[in-house]
Amino acid sequence: MPFTVVSLGGPVAPEGEAILRAAGIVSLATDPYPGKAELLPFLTEVQPDALIVRLIERVDAEVMTASPKLKAVAKHGAGTNDIDVAAAARLGIPVLAAVGANAHSVAEHALTLLLALVKDLPAQDAFVRGGGWEKKAYRGHEIRGRTLGIVGLGAIGSVVARLAAAFGMTVIAYDPYIPDAAFDPYAERVSDLNALLARADVVSLHCPLTAETRGMIDGRALGLMKRDALLINTARGEVVDEPALVAALKDGTIAAAGLDVFAPEPPAAANPLWALPNVIVSPHVGGVTEEARRELSVMTCRNVVALLEGREIDGRFLVRPA
Structure with a gap:
């Protein structure tokens, strides 16, 4: 059965989507800043194996536990303040960040x-x-x-x-x-x-x-x-x-x-x-040039695929609780 990845806050760039498709992954996306009232039932239904975090207020324990199959949370960027990293650690879910991409x-x-x-x-x-x-x-x-x-x-x-x-x-x-x-x-x-x-x-x-x-x-x-x-x-x-x-x-x-x-x-x-x-x-656009968005998507999707396939992840992309 193929893995499912959900991008929270809009799809990744086409280059990233191509990486997911090549690995046989089902890729889905929500609208920007989804509310929990709509998000939790959606995640419960599709049971994603990984979340890519783009535009959402916060990914907390409630969001992560909506899918018992969840194996990874990956930030489409470097800053992970919108992810409860400590909760992810308690749940045994690795958190990834696209360090340096933008x-x-x-x-x-x-x-x-x-x-x-x-x-x-x-x-x-x-x-x-x-x-x-x-x-x-x-x-x-x-x-x-x-x-x-x-x-x-x-x-x-x-x-x-x-x-x-x-x-x-x-x-x-x-x-x-x-x-x-x-x-x-x-x-x-x-x-x-x-x-x-x-x-x-x-x-x-x-x-x-x-x-x-x-x-x-x-x-x-x-x-x-x-x-x-x-x-x-x-x-x-x-x-x-x-x-x-x-x-x-x-x-x-x-x-x-x-x-x-x-x-x-x-x-x-x-x-x-x-x-x-x-x-x-400016509206938090420093890291979302077309070039950076492509690199963020490529780096994020490569790391997600590697983790789901059980391959080793470079330690600089793994986020640990403060």
Whole structure:
């Protein structure tokens, strides 16, 4: 009897579907952000052997136990905060993540948000569309010679470091979990987060969401940053205390922010960030370029097939409880 895989939140890319079909797997998909009222009966009926997690609020024990046949939960991405990894471990269900598959896309997006802020692109676009053509009022800057502080120097942060160095930025980084021997050659190691926040002209977040990092960038942390500093967040919205960020942007504690992630997602229509002129936002799309989506799907589906067929999985793709 063939294995069944359900993608939660929409299908994987065609290249990933082809991998599943070639292995004789039945591939099904839900709509984005399925509610439990519809999801649980569906999973009970189809009895999937694996779940691919794309767009869903949370995969918890109730979702996982809806199918007694479930052998794997695979994140279509690197961050697994939408999966109850501890519950999966208790149930003996491996959790996989596509580590590094979208690193370059997210890194490019972080640099894009940075450049858009430094070059004042949203305001300039609106100015020209409104009939303006006055160059003397422009107050854009170069990023060359500025200091970029990276929080989290994993797969994404390392790419950001290389790209920023190519622009002529000085790169410093904080990551207490990477040994000195593995530290990125483009970045100077800073052992204290507070010191990084105080030194950096731009702070870019690339850390996972954990109990330690939740709310890490709060009012106190923002107060350590330079008044003309920028905050870029393409990690997880919960890493930043949003009300504190709104207050810091309003009172000039920091100059501006570029945000691709929010807490919660999707964010509320009345989110006070929308009213601030010194914020540029995008809807958590840093890692979903066409190229990254293909690579995520291919990596995820290859790992799922390997696990279901009983083959060994590279340890870097296996997620363990914090």
